[in-house]
Amino acid sequence: MDSDGVVRLWSERAEDTLGLRGPGVLGTSALALLKASRHRTAWRIAPVAGPGPTAWGIWPDGREGLDEAVLDAVFTQSSVGLHVLDRDLRVVRVNTVATGMRGVPEDQLVGRPAAEAYAQFAASLDEGILREVLATGRPRRDVTVRGRPPSDPDRDHVFSTSVFRLADPRGRPIGLVVTAIDVTEHDRAERRLRLLHAVRERVGRSLDLLRTARDLADVTVPEFADWAVVALTDDVLCGEDPTLTVRTVAPVLRCAATAGSDRSEHLPDVGAVLLPGLFGEPIPERPTLLSVPQEDGRASQALVAPFAVRGKLLGAVALHRLPSSDPFEEEDLALAAGVAARTATCLENALLFSREHIVMTTLQGWPRRQPEGTQNAVNVAQRQRSESSGAGTWCDVIALPSARVALVAGRVEQSGVSSVATMSQLRTAVHTLTDLDVEPHELLGRLHLTVRRLAQEQGDISDVEEPAADCAIAVYDPVSGRLDIARAGDCLLAFVRPDGSVEPSPAPVGPLLGVGHPPFPSASYTLEPGSTVCLSSLGTGTPGLSLESLAQALSHPSHHPETMADALERLLRPQDVLLMARTRRLPAEQVVAWELPADPRAVADARRKVERCLDRWETPVDPFTVELVVSELVTNAIRYGAPPITLRLIREPHVLTCEVADAAQTAPHLRHARESDEGGRGLYICASLTDGWGVRYSADGKTLWASIGLGSGDVP
Incomplete structure (x- = not known):
């Protein structure tokens, strides 16, 4: 039709739809034809591109019944859970084939409040979110809801829900539509990745064997298991090379760390000897699932994974889940293998460090x-x-x-x-x-x-x-x-x-x-x-x-x-x-000194002074020995040294030191005199009768000293 609404072109489809032939239609009013037609439908009018003046086309609106068809498909075939609520948050309609709704008759849901209807499998349903969306009109997406649907009552499921408000043509709220998607497998995969990441981040931060074992137990409980026991071999705990292999029939392990939730049974004490029954007999060579009997007759599930490096057994971990918890899956075995491999590497590093630390502390010899x-x-x-x-x-x-x-x-x-x-x-x-x-x-x-x-x-x-x-x-x-x-x-x-x-x-x-x-x-x-x-x-x-x-x-x-x-x-x-x-300072009464002339006759005077000093001190030592040592030292200084010559005695609780100082720098030497030699035996006598002797030098000369140990008072 043209811009005046006069029909200019009549197609075969139009003839079939309205039952009118082209020659009698051209030049008439298009709107009058549609009104006179028995075909009741919606029509769509839009400009038609082409040469010449503006032309308009008329088509039947193909959306007729489309909304009803889409809703029917969603409520009968979609795997996405769809729940329609009225303004009072009562269930109006559900698609019973949706995930999470299987096994629940529709008549048990329709007409009941949402919180009551879904309480049996959605324990974490938050009614406040529903009221917020109904009041504000702002949708909430990706809200996590956890529960156990009737179709799988023994395992926790995770649903990702979204809430949207429904409104009438005037914009007034008339209810809510809630969609739910089961993301349990995706959530479990993410949890496994988070656990593996946590193990890599936390286990192995310390080069301490027990700290490494404790970190592993803390990471896995309660995110992955209800309780855990980490055990190591005695060789590893002692810092030695592991001698056991993964094929050892019944290795004796020692508890290194434990962790448990409030529901866990009694855990062994750290340091306790653990027989291999807790980890299976023999310990499996790879992560394995075991059934552990409980006192109430039920059986809990244990995942046992060995710590092994190049075939050598370092220890093992037993991860337990109670009967009320989700059982382990095949994917958990692969995760446990990665965790055990990471932990074994960290334990080997800690073992090498422990051995090195033992060597170093032994050489260090601390404290002294x-x-x-x-x-x-x-x-x-x-x-x-x-x-x-x-x-x-x-x-x-x-x-x-x-x-x-x-x-x-x-x-x-x-x-x-x-x-x-x-x-x-x-x-x-x-x-x-x-x-x-x-x-x-x-x-x-x-x-x-x-x-x-x-x-x-x-x-x-x-x-x-x-x-x-x-x-x-x-x-x-x-x-x-x-x-x-x-x-x-x-x-x-x-x-x-x-x-x-x-x-x-x-x-x-x-x-x-x-x-x-x-x-x-x-x-x-x-x-x-x-x-x-x-x-x-x-x-x-x-x-x-x-x-x-x-x-x-x-x-x-x-x-x-x-x-x-x-x-x-x-x-x-x-x-x-x-x-x-x-x-500290030595008391003055424990030190005595004399100036001696460089005269051989001073030797006898030095012996007498030493004898009187020993009597005054009541020193438990043989006076003759001390006098002989002093005599030899003074004689050496007079003969080979230079004045001034000083004799000094120092008395300590367990030793008496005799010193002779002179101004010469000549070094005395211990000699082994022959039988025919008339001299050269002085220092030899001193070395034989004393606990030690020596010489020290200063800017003013040298000091020759000899020390004599003091006994209990019994002088031979």
């Missing part, structure tokens, strides 16, 4: 008891962080002749077992060098050569770092109060005086042992009794350590060394050690 011979010079407190990984750090309190004591702290700039091995070698070298009675800076120089030799030994090993070390040494003399210090690297070295004044860096930072070049900075101080010397492997440039924090921890000289060590411990890194030493 203060030597008895040093207690008259210093009162010591030592600290090492409890979470220490056994790094190559050490501190030592070494007894020296003449009541002196050496304080040492250091660290090796390596990691792992190699650092502790190097530390043990350096510690042995320090003990050996202190026996030579060399000054601290000279000791560091010789220790530097030792580190260089160790570096040359490791130079051909590409995966081992060349050793380098920091070391701080302090030698304290309780007779004079003199403190000699030297430092290689930036190990912490400080002291506080009785008046509270703190010396945070009494010696400059020196070069690293094995890397830098001597000499090493040194200094000497005279300390009052009650001063506190602090040494630590903690570097002075460590983040968080400042002069203010150090001074605050040390500026309490009245505190016990243990209390001061507690204040400084919080500044330590996990691998650091700390040594606090409160200085």
